[in-house]
Amino acid sequence: MNICVFLSAADLDERYTRPAKEFGTLLGKGGHTLVWGGSDTGLMKVVADGVHEAGGRLLGVSVDFLAAKAREGADEMVIAKDLAERKRLLLERADAVVIMVGGTGTLDEATEILELKKHGHTDKPVVLLNTEGFYDGLKEQFRRMEDEGFLPRPLTELVLFAEEPVGALAYLEESQGVA
Numbered sequence: 001m002n003i004c005v006f007l008s009a010a011d012l013d014e015r016y017t018r019p020a021k022e023f024g025t026l027l028g029k030g031g032h033t034l035v036w037g038g039s040d041t042g043l044m045k046v047v048a049d050g051v052h053e054a055g056g057r058l059l060g061v062s063v064d065f066l067a068a069k070a071r072e073g074a075d076e077m078v079i080a081k082d083l084a085e086r087k088r089l090l091l092e093r094a095d096a097v098v099i100m101v102g103g104t105g106t107l108d109e110a111t112e113i114l115e116l117k118k119h120g121h122t123d124k125p126v127v128l129l130n131t132e133g134f135y136d137g138l139k140e141q142f143r144r145m146e147d148e149g150f151l152p153r154p155l156t157e158l159v160l161f162a163e164e165p166v167g168a169l170a171y172l173e174e175s176q177g178v179a
Helices: 013-030 042-053 064-069 083-093 104-120 138-147 165-175
Strands: 003-007 033-036 057-063 076-080 096-097 124-130 160-162
Touching: 003 083, 003 104, 013 033, 013 042, 013 165, 033 083, 033 104, 057 064, 057 083, 064 076, 076 083, 083 104, 096 104, 096 165, 104 124, 104 160, 124 165, 160 165
Parallel strands: 003 033, 003 096, 033 057, 057 076, 096 124, 124 160
Antiparallel strands: none
């Protein structure tokens, strides 16, 4: 399975790097391909290292202005002309999406896939990995949107909030019929 992971390229502490590395290792051991922003810095590097060390494949989609930070030795690296093309290519190449901790770029990517799913333009499974309760506020906001009629589909049809990497990957594998 090609699993797109949206996450930060920032250097963060162990409470965020440990689950990122764990998810990458699980993904690699499962024989899956990481589809990610291609950066060799921060959490992007951590998850890619986990995948690579566990024998998985790396498919990066960087962007022109960040190409200097692209990971050397990825199985495949595509350089997009801008962020919009990058998002499109990441989603095209993915069978499923995991949203990990990140900043405004990660939030932009997350809302794009959820908007596409909301309108029926994709049926790819989406997991929001809620490491250390990072997305508790967003979860509350989504529930309010659902409760007050802003979502035409139940929240549970759009995204699964997972607390641990193993649960995130298990959900994706089950949803795609991968054992």
